[in-house]
Amino acid sequence: MDNIKYSEKELAIFNGLINLIKDGANLYSITVSEIAKAADIGKGTIYDYFKTKEEAISKAILYSINNEIEYAIDRVTSKHGFKDKYYEMLNIIAENLENKFFTMNMLLSAGGFEEFYEYLIDEQYSIPLYISRVEKEIDNLLDIGFKEGKITVNEDQYYKRMVIKSSLSGFTDYVNMKERYPEIDMERAMDLSYKMVIKSLN
Amino acid sequence: MDNIKYSEKELAIFNGLINLIKDGANLYSITVSEIAKAADIGKGTIYDYFKTKEEAISKAILYSINNEIEYAIDRVTSKHGFKDKYYEMLNIIAENLENKFFTMNMLLSAGGFEEFYEYLIDEQYSIPLYISRVEKEIDNLLDIGFKEGKITVNEDQYYKRMVIKSSLSGFTDYVNMKERYPEIDMERAMDLSYKMVIKSLN
Amino acid sequence: MDNIKYSEKELAIFNGLINLIKDGANLYSITVSEIAKAADIGKGTIYDYFKTKEEAISKAILYSINNEIEYAIDRVTSKHGFKDKYYEMLNIIAENLENKFFTMNMLLSAGGFEEFYEYLIDEQYSIPLYISRVEKEIDNLLDIGFKEGKITVNEDQYYKRMVIKSSLSGFTDYVNMKERYPEIDMERAMDLSYKMVIKSLN
Amino acid sequence: MDNIKYSEKELAIFNGLINLIKDGANLYSITVSEIAKAADIGKGTIYDYFKTKEEAISKAILYSINNEIEYAIDRVTSKHGFKDKYYEMLNIIAENLENKFFTMNMLLSAGGFEEFYEYLIDEQYSIPLYISRVEKEIDNLLDIGFKEGKITVNEDQYYKRMVIKSSLSGFTDYVNMKERYPEIDMERAMDLSYKMVIKSLN
DNA sequence: TATGAATGAGACTTCATTCAT
DNA sequence: TATGAATGAAGTCTCATTCAT
Numbered sequence: 077m078d079n080i081k082y083s084e085k086e087l088a089i090f091n092g093l094i095n096l097i098k099d100g101a102n103l104y105s106i107t108v109s110e111i112a113k114a115a116d117i118g119k120g121t122i123y124d125y126f127k128t129k130e131e132a133i134s135k136a137i138l139y140s141i142n143n144e145i146e147y148a149i150d151r152v153t154s155k156h157g158f159k160d161k162y163y164e165m166l167n168i169i170a171e172n173l174e175n176k177f178f179t180m181n182m183l184l185s186a187g188g189f190e191e192f193y194e195y196l197i198d199e200q201y202s203i204p205l206y207i208s209r210v211e212k213e214i215d216n217l218l219d220i221g222f223k224e225g226k227i228t229v230n231e232d233q234y235y236k237r238m239v240i241k242s243s244l245s246g247f248t249d250y251v252n253m254k255e256r257y258p259e260i261d262m263e264r265a266m267d268l269s270y271k272m273v274i275k276s277l278n
Numbered sequence: 279m280d281n282i283k284y285s286e287k288e289l290a291i292f293n294g295l296i297n298l299i300k301d302g303a304n305l306y307s308i309t310v311s312e313i314a315k316a317a318d319i320g321k322g323t324i325y326d327y328f329k330t331k332e333e334a335i336s337k338a339i340l341y342s343i344n345n346e347i348e349y350a351i352d353r354v355t356s357k358h359g360f361k362d363k364y365y366e367m368l369n370i371i372a373e374n375l376e377n378k379f380f381t382m383n384m385l386l387s388a389g390g391f392e393e394f395y396e397y398l399i400d401e402q403y404s405i406p407l408y409i410s411r412v413e414k415e416i417d418n419l420l421d422i423g424f425k426e427g428k429i430t431v432n433e434d435q436y437y438k439r440m441v442i443k444s445s446l447s448g449f450t451d452y453v454n455m456k457e458r459y460p461e462i463d464m465e466r467a468m469d470l471s472y473k474m475v476i477k478s479l480n
Numbered sequence: 481m482d483n484i485k486y487s488e489k490e491l492a493i494f495n496g497l498i499n500l501i502k503d504g505a506n507l508y509s510i511t512v513s514e515i516a517k518a519a520d521i522g523k524g525t526i527y528d529y530f531k532t533k534e535e536a537i538s539k540a541i542l543y544s545i546n547n548e549i550e551y552a553i554d555r556v557t558s559k560h561g562f563k564d565k566y567y568e569m570l571n572i573i574a575e576n577l578e579n580k581f582f583t584m585n586m587l588l589s590a591g592g593f594e595e596f597y598e599y600l601i602d603e604q605y606s607i608p609l610y611i612s613r614v615e616k617e618i619d620n621l622l623d624i625g626f627k628e629g630k631i632t633v634n635e636d637q638y639y640k641r642m643v644i645k646s647s648l649s650g651f652t653d654y655v656n657m658k659e660r661y662p663e664i665d666m667e668r669a670m671d672l673s674y675k676m677v678i679k680s681l682n
Numbered sequence: 683m684d685n686i687k688y689s690e691k692e693l694a695i696f697n698g699l700i701n702l703i704k705d706g707a708n709l710y711s712i713t714v715s716e717i718a719k720a721a722d723i724g725k726g727t728i729y730d731y732f733k734t735k736e737e738a739i740s741k742a743i744l745y746s747i748n749n750e751i752e753y754a755i756d757r758v759t760s761k762h763g764f765k766d767k768y769y770e771m772l773n774i775i776a777e778n779l780e781n782k783f784f785t786m787n788m789l790l791s792a793g794g795f796e797e798f799y800e801y802l803i804d805e806q807y808s809i810p811l812y813i814s815r816v817e818k819e820i821d822n823l824l825d826i827g828f829k830e831g832k833i834t835v836n837e838d839q840y841y842k843r844m845v846i847k848s849s850l851s852g853f854t855d856y857v858n859m860k861e862r863y864p865e866i867d868m869e870r871a872m873d874l875s876y877k878m879v880i881k882s883l884n
Numbered sequence: 885t886a887t888g889a890a891t892g893a894g895a896c897t898t899c900a901t902t903c904a905t
Numbered sequence: 906t907a908t909g910a911a912t913g914a915a916g917t918c919t920c921a922t923t924c925a926t
Contacts, residue, residue, distance in 0.1 A: 085906095085907090102306065102396045103306075104304065104306030104307065105306065105396065107898085107899060107900080108899070108900055108901080109899075109900095112908095112909090117907080117908085118907055118908035118909060119900090119901085119908075119909060119910095120901085120902080120903080120907065120908050120909065121906085121907055121908070123900090123901070123902080124906070124907075128900080128901085129899095129900065129901090194304040194307060207458070229477075231470070231473075232461075232462070232470070234459060234461070234462050234467075234470065235470045235473070235474070238448045238451075238452070238470060238471075238474065239448075239474055241448055241451060242444040242445055242447055242448030242451075242474065243444055245444055245447040245448065245451070246440045246441075246443055246444030246447065249440075249443060249444075249447070250440070256409075257436060259434075259436070260434070260436050265436075268433070268434070268436065268437045268440060269440075271433075271437070272437070272440065272441055272444065272478045275431075275477050275478045275480075276474045276477045276478050278477075287889085287890090309915085309916065309917085310916080310917060310918080311916085311917095314892095319890075319891085320890055320891035320892060321891080321892065321893095321917090321918085322890070322891055322892065322918080322919075322920080323889080323890055323891070324918095325917090325918065325919075326889070326890075330917085330918085331916095331917070331918090489885095489886090506710065506800045508708065508710030508711065509710065509800065511919085511920060511921080512920070512921055512922080513920075513921095516887095516888090521886080521887085522886055522887035522888060523887075523888060523889095523921090523922085524886065524887050524888065524922085524923080524924080525885085525886055525887070527921090527922070527923080528885070528886075532921080532922085533920095533921065533922090598708040598711060611862070633881075635874070635877075636865075636866070636874070638863060638865070638866050638871075638874065639874045639877070639878070642852045642855075642856070642874060642875070642878065643852075643878055645852055645855060646848040646849055646851055646852030646855075646878065647848055649848055649851040649852065649855070650844045650845075650847055650848030650851065653844075653847060653848075653851070654844070660813075661840060663838075663840070664838070664840050672837070672838070672840065672841045672844060673844075675837075675841070676841070676844065676845055676848065676882045679835075679881050679882045679884075680878045680881045680882050682881075691910085691911090713894090713895065713896085714895080714896060714897080715894095715895090715896095718913095723911075723912085724911060724912040724913060725896090725897085725912080725913065726897085726898075726899080726911070726912055726913065726914095727910080727911055727912070728897095729896095729897065729898075730910070730911075734896085734897085735895095735896070735897090
């Protein structure tokens with residue numbers, strides 16, 4: 077997607093920041109000192125590569141989202157068939173149970189992206205591109221489902237996309253609040269998510 | 279739910295804070311000066327009622343959630359029949375298009391509650407109560423749907439709740455990203471959300 | 481000495497303050513709220529009687545010093561003979577071991593009075609009067625000693641006063657740092673203080 | 683004594699603080715802004731070297747006391763003979779007439795050390811060491827007096843130390859309240875102080 | 885007269901950013 | 906280029922004082 081090349085130091089800063097955030101640091105509470113320490117560089121160096129702290133955080137976020145989306149698409153692409161691809165999506169979500177900064181949470185959650193970091197600088201308008209990228213994959217999934225005869229419903233593309241997004245969102249809720257559902261194990265939650273998809277699309 | 283009585287000044291602080299947040303202020307960026315100005319009181323007065331800024335924000339949030347849930351339940355309760363009640367839920371979501379701090383966004387979104395404000399002080403453990411309260415209403419809705427014969431699926435309560443939550447979540451996504459769906463008007467989005475519910479539950 | 485009459489509320493404020501100080505409160509750290517609570521009156525009432533917090537504290541201090549001096553003089557007056565009078569002075573000092581705000585500490589200590597409370601308001605120039613009052617008592621003590629033949633030295637009044645003040649000061653040091661002198665009990669410290677006086681004045 | 687090495691900035695802060703205090707600033711009234719200005723550094727810099735204002739003040743005090751004691755001991759050591767050494771002690775006191783923050787005032791005054799700054803942080807337990815250091819010098823003085831035959835009294839070490847401390851304390855009182863003793867010049871005050879010592883120790 | 889709720893000046897402290905090295 | 910010591914603006918919180926009751 078983005079073919080921007082980053083310098084070694086920029087990558088160190090991105091990875092430092094991503095580690096901080098994945099460990100639960102709050103975007104608004106992170107200090108430049110923490111970023112420098114996490115990246116194992118001097119504080120001043122950050123300002124050689126970014127104009128402000130907000131720019132560094134923004135670019136790290138966009139970089140991370142990009143990576144996560146590429147990674148997720150690779151994994152889904154590696155699977156064949158509607159069901160396997162959908163389950164792979166669920167697996168990716170499940171694996172990020174502990175990850176406080178999981179892109180999918182944001183892409184699928186109601187609030188959207190821009191809201192979650194007030195100071196987000198998205199000069200490249202990457203976020204809309206990311207959303208389109210994810211939607212393209214959903215469309216691809218739906219195509220395959222249709223070709224396999226797993227989807228027969230005659231409805232707008234909007235409807236079909238909505239079904240997938242809603243179902244993934246419902247499963248994300250399960251993963252995030254697992255302790256509220258002691259009677260449902262991960263496998264069953266996946267099966268029920270898939271069941272809802274199939275029913276909704278037929 | 280909570281029967282806590284609040285003083286005039288506490289309410290002024292809560293309402294000032296809620297207005298700030300609804301206007302888009304970020305929980306982490308709000309200053310005590312802003313709170314005081316929004317509440318039209320002196321800065322020091324806040325500390326006569328709350329020990330810290332975080333306590334003031336936390337209590338305002340919990341107060342607001344409580345109010346929103348009471349209001350939403352009242353509206354849903356006033357409607358009769360499965361379809362009318364479900365559409366009323368959609369209406370409440372739709373009406374909060376402009377509201378950046380809409381409780382339902384959080385209750386339905388994947389991230390859950392506790393995470394959205396790092397410093398949340400919830401001494402009364404209200405959040406779990408709120409979630410239960412909302413689930414109780416969903417169960418009630420499902421009961422009515424079953425009695426009306428609108429729901430025939432033979433599945434866990436978990437499945438049925440998930441269907442409702444997922445569908446509402448999908449509709450919230452529509453409301454939040456309306457501009458991405460120019461071909462779908464609000465009415466159609468509601469109809470398609472309902473369609474998905476009916477298909478999933480039969 | 482001062483024949484100023486104080487109202488009931490003024491006395492409540494003085495006594496509240498004196499208690500606070502005797503309990504170890506620091507003159508600079510005392511708040512108006514604490515004074516009000518200690519005096520069991522409203523905060524605003526303090527400002528009906530004093531222009532500022534500093535005035536209240538200053539007048540309380542002067543009131544307390546006055547009382548302490550009167551009390552000390554009464555006790556010394558009740559004793560007859562040079563030795564008994566001197567020992568009574570030592571007793572008064574000893575009894576104030578626990579009292580963090582003991583006038584004698586200041587009257588006898590090197591720093592003097594004005595320094596110990598930066599904001600001291602002494603409109604009546606009471607402090608010099610207090611010092612004179614104490615010196616008069618020392619002179620009286622010396623007279624008696626001379627008449628009893630206990631003092632034979634032929635020196636300035638300055639020298640003789642200095643001997644008494646120095647000796648009392650040395651004993652005060654003992655009382656304040658008792659734990660540093662485990663081998664010396666109170667009685668012996670008194671005897672040695674008296675010994676020094678007698679030697680110096682003969 | 684302390685062999686702690688301080689950085690340039692720490693020394694700037696210490697010296698700024700000591701100047702403030704010597705000029706009469708009250709320990710409790712000093713603000714961080716004043717410290718920064720006196721040290722000619724930024725306010726934030728103070729917090730790069732000390733955790734709190736109280737720590738900065740405490741360490742400056744202990745640093746100053748240490749220096750003053752070293753200085754005083756050097757001067758007394760440079761004199762030979764009981765009388766010259768005692769007079770040198772008096773000279774040091776006399777020279778500090780204008781110095782509002784003279785260590786000896788505290789070491790010799792009745793109140794002791796710990797009480798004069800409520801927030802004193804003395805992690806190294808320096809104060810007791812300082813007191814011992816001063817007492818060692820007094821013992822040394824007494825030894826010399828004994829060897830010279832100036833001291834013949836047969837009494838506890840406590841008594842002899844007390845005589846020196848009391849006499850110095852009496853002289854400090856003279857220095858502090860000079861204006862009250864117009865008939866006594868500095869030389870005579872010293873002579874009378876020495877007279878009291880000799881009489882008391884023989 | 886007596887109160888204490890309310891105020892806002894000013895305190896301490898943090899941290900994004902700069903810049904000499 | 907890389908650093909981190911230094912800065913000071915801006916934040917949170919305290920508390921002397923006022924004033925409506």
